[in-house]
Amino acid sequence: MKIFFRYAKMWLKSQMVYKTSFILLCIGQFFVPFFVFVGLYLMFDLFDSLSGWSFNEVALLYGVIHMAFSISECVVRGFDSFSGMVRTGDFDRLLVRPLPTALQVLGSKFEFTRIGRLLQGIIIFVIGIGGIDVEWTLLKMSTVAFMVIGATFIMSGLFIIFATFSFWTIEGLEIANIFTDGGREMTQYPLLIYAKPIQKFFTFIVPFGVVNYIPLMYLLDRGPYDHPVYAFIPLMGVLFIVPSLLFWNFGVKHYKSTGS
Amino acid sequence: MIEIENLSKAFQVAKRKKGAFVSLFSREYETIHALKDISFKMEPGEIVGYIGPNGAGKSTTIKIMSGILVPNTGKCEILGITPWKSRIEHVRNIGVVFGQRTQLWWDVPVIDSFNLLRDIYKLSEVDYRRTLDQLVTYLDLALLLNTPVRQLSLGQRMRCEIAAALIHSPKILFLDEPTIGLDAVSKIAVRNFIKKINAENQVTVVLTTHDMNDIEALAGRIILIGKGEKLYDGDLANLRGNFISHKRVTVDFVENTAPLDIFGCEVLHASGERAVLLVDLVKTNVPSVIHELTNQKSIIDISVDSQPIEEIIVNLYREYQI
Structure with a gap:
């Protein structure tokens, strides 16, 4: 864990070398998704609600998902850009170091400019809760934190899974973006607004559901998810990292027996 | 180890x-x-x-x-x-x-x-x-x-x-x-x-x-x-020791246009006052080449070099056909 923060510190220092570029990228990261949100606001201005969800409810979820996505993009960026590492052979370097490979790939890149997006997520989240009439118990506040944590782990797991594919195909898989960027785009709305197969896919295969409509309905005291046990459901998202890392280790084994 | x-x-x-x-x-x-x-x-x-x-x-x-x-x-x-x-x-x-x-x-x-x-x-x-x-x-x-x-x-x-x-x-x-x-x-x-x-x-x-x-x-x-x-x-x-088969002899001499002909040597390069000879160590040896040279020409300077290691390696690669 200590070494993880050492890596983070190195990257912060590296990125601070180019301060102007850093600040501009942060601002960009803030505004790009923010304009999408402005679009959302205008849409609600016309239609009032989306399959029964109000603007503030959607904003709450939107904020949470963007917080999670920005954290995972900042921290797990190394996996996102991993295909280049296999192609150039830099992965060999990691194999001669006495640390687990996943930890080293994690340390191979941090993208601190995502702070802009994180800030944007927080602001929209605050706008969201500002307009909702919810009695904030300690458990409900924890649920929000669990949602951010769970969603971060699910997205990180996706990044790891798609990074692992680069052991077989050297080219980065553009298709991966369907699940990562696409997953983000979908889950920023309550999944119940989509067709049944999509709901099922994002609940049972990629478990975004546990950080999406289930805890959201718990927060809003809506059935059938109003039982306190659903407060902890988002933490199941953390478990998604386990199969992701197992798949990663399988990929590393394959690499070691074939080379690149 | x-x-x-x-x-x-x-x-x-x-x-x-x-x-x-x-x-x-x-x-x-x-x-x-x-x-x-x-x-x-x-x-x-x-x-x-x-x-x-x-x-x-x-x-x-x-x-x-x-x-x-x-x-x-x-x-x-x-x-x-x-x-x-x-x-x-x-x-x-x-x-x-x-x-x-x-x-x-x-x-x-x-x-x-x-x-x-x-x-x-x-x-x-x-x-x-x-x-x-x-x-x-x-x-x-x-x-x-x-x-x-x-x-x-x-x-x-x-x-x-x-x-x-x-x-x-x-x-x-x-x-x-x-x-x-x-x-x-x-x-x-x-x-x-x-x-x-x-x-x-x-x-x-x-x-x-x-x-x-x-x-x-x-x-x-x-x-x-x-x-x-x-x-x-x-x-x-x-x-x-095993792979050096040739030595290189470079001679400077007073200008003389008569061609060089020394047993066991290949003339790699020859001009008016300088010649480079490749001595085949199987056929002859360096002292007898020098002896022969001094008989034929009036020598100013002479130097003997081993084959550079690079050439030995090239020969090795060739020998093993790699």
Whole structure:
């Protein structure tokens, strides 16, 4: 864990070398998704609600998902850009170091400019809760934190899974973006607004559901998810990292027996 | 210290077919035998030059020895550990320099990279300081430590790379083309350092290179491989003795246009007052050639050279058809 923060510190220092570029990228990261949100606001201005969800409810979820996505993009960026590492052979370097490979790939890149997006997520989240009439118990506040944590782990797991594919195909898989960027785009709305197969896919295969409509309905005291046990459901998202890392280790084994 | 027995490694490589479109759907694989039945042993404190033409299997061997690749068959034990079975335990004992790849952090001062390595290898502050001081002195890094890596010249960077590979005091150092692209001064600095660290810290060094001057300056022993097979394993002097078949004699003489004709010699180059002769040591010897020369011409100066090691290696490659 200590070494993880050492890596983070190195990257912060590296990125601070180019301060102007850093600040501009942060601002960009803030505004790009923010304009999408402005679009959302205008849409609600016309239609009032989306399959029964109000603007503030959607904003709450939107904020949470963007917080999670920005954290995972900042921290797990190394996996996102991993295909280049296999192609150039830099992965060999990691194999001669006495640390687990996943930890080293994690340390191979941090993208601190995502702070802009994180800030944007927080602001929209605050706008969201500002307009909702919810009695904030300690458990409900924890649920929000669990949602951010769970969603971060699910997205990180996706990044790891798609990074692992680069052991077989050297080219980065553009298709991966369907699940990562696409997953983000979908889950920023309550999944119940989509067709049944999509709901099922994002609940049972990629478990975004546990950080999406289930805890959201718990927060809003809506059935059938109003039982306190659903407060902890988002933490199941953390478990998604386990199969992701197992798949990663399988990929590393394959690499070691074939080379690149 | 290093024991390698009957090591073999084959790769499956997808064959390129006519169209990119066709190859999307059907692929044929070709098996490339990168290593065939390689065996050798190394003792602590040895410097071994591992040479061979491009694609001979040098890098594959280094990768297996450093735990990056798993061989198909064979045994490899380094300090009693099989690299690919206990990777993390094994890599603490070795340092690796890939000449064409950097392990330093590009935008931050060199010392930051070293400090990160200290944490990766969990070195104690005392050990780290001691090793770092030694490396800084020997490699003359004092002025470079606070410079960002991107501002270093290639030679300066290579010195830092080597230091980075030794910061955890490994017992074995693998150097994959450590002098590639360096200028003469840097090359000599790197060679001297390798000699020093080998003599003082008893670091065993395995060196791959295409620069035969590296081999001449450093390696007591060479292992030659070609097409995945071990062709020669022994000391350099022996190789010289066995494979030198010619010597080169250069003579300067007072201008004389009569052609040179000396038994057992081939005239490589001849002008009015200078000639270069290649003496075939099977047919004749150097003293009798010189005797003959002094009889034919009035000599001003004469010099005798051995075949450069490069030519010997070229002949070896030719002989083994690699």
